[in-house]
Amino acid sequence: AQSVTQLGSHVSVSEGALVLLRCNYSSSVPPYLFWYVQYPNQGLQLLLKYTSAATLVKGINGFEAEFKKSETSFHLTKPSAHMSDAAEYFCAVSDGGFKTIFGAGTRLFVKA
Amino acid sequence: DADVTQTPRNRITKTGKRIMLECSQTKGHDRMYWYRQDPGLGLQLIYYSFDVKDINKGEISDGYSVSRQAQAKFSLSLESAIPNQTALYFCATSDSTDASGYTFGSGTRLTVV
Numbered sequence: 001a002q003s004v005t006q007l008g009s010h011v012s013v014s015e016g017a018l019v020l021l022r023c024n025y026s027s028s029v030p031p032y033l034f035w036y037v038q039y040p041n042q043g044l045q046l047l048l049k050y051t052s053a054a055t056l057v058k059g060i061n062g063f064e065a066e067f068k069k070s071e072t073s074f075h076l077t078k079p080s081a082h083m084s085d086a087a088e089y090f091c092a093v094s095d096g097g098f099k100t101i102f103g104a105g106t107r108l109f110v111k112a
Numbered sequence: 113d114a115d116v117t118q119t120p121r122n123r124i125t126k127t128g129k130r131i132m133l134e135c136s137q138t139k140g141h142d143r144m145y146w147y148r149q150d151p152g153l154g155l156q157l158i159y160y161s162f163d164v165k166d167i168n169k170g171e172i173s174d175g176y177s178v179s180r181q182a183q184a185k186f187s188l189s190l191e192s193a194i195p196n197q198t199a200l201y202f203c204a205t206s207d208s209t210d211a212s213g214y215t216f217g218s219g220t221r222l223t224v225v
Contacts, residue, residue, distance in 0.1 A: 009152065032211055034213050034214075036213075036214075036216075041218075041219075042218055042219070043116075043202055043216035043217050043218045043219050044155075044202070044204075044214070044216045045216070046213040046214070046215075049211075049212070049213050051211050090154065090155070092213075092214075094211075096209045096211055099145075099157065099160060099170075100206075100214060102154050102155045103154055104152065104153060104154040105152075105154050
């Protein structure tokens with residue numbers, strides 16, 4: 001069975017500071033891993049994905065994530081936060097054959 | 113036009129009423145999904161369909177039904193709405209392997225009073 005855990009329902013950073021959103025997963029098969037972003041009053045938008053190619057994945061808006069099999073982690077980072085990054089972020093895992101499991105989400109606040 | 117279109121965007125309905133939420137996609141994907149989002153609970157899967165003839169219950173299907181009218185259309189019905197079905201509902205679509213991720217609609221905010 002697959003599962004995904006996002007550590008921290010809320011994260012607050014200052015503008016210009018490093019953004020780190022944590023995600024740990026479990027999967028019995030090599031997983032596909034995703035990060036989605038949801039802005040207020042909008043649907044979820046794919047930020048980046050890992051599908052067994054390079055372990056460091058770059059996405060839109062300067063975000064990246066690193067797949068670490070030994071730690072079963074797929075943390076999302078951005079070197080310098082911008083006010084426009086304030087949103088809710090969801091980590092997700094899929095085995096490619098059945099369905100995707102979503103984490104509970106982490107809301108990112110960016111302080112001026 | 114959006115890849116996944118949901119209608120209506122907002123709806124207020126009374127307890128006991130039947131309501132249908134509609135979803136259409138232009139991605140040409142076979143897989144479609146309905147999710148419910150509540151604050152702090154992430155997304156919960158209501159129903160999913162891997163093709164027109166394949167419909168499956170998700171983790172919270174009680175009180176809901178679906179219809180896959182065509183590859184591009186997947187509607188969700190609440191036969192007799194109740195207040196705890198007040199939530200944000202999302203439709204999504206994916207390719208046959210899920211490797212490309214999901215494409216979501218903009219959501220329907222449903223309030224049952």
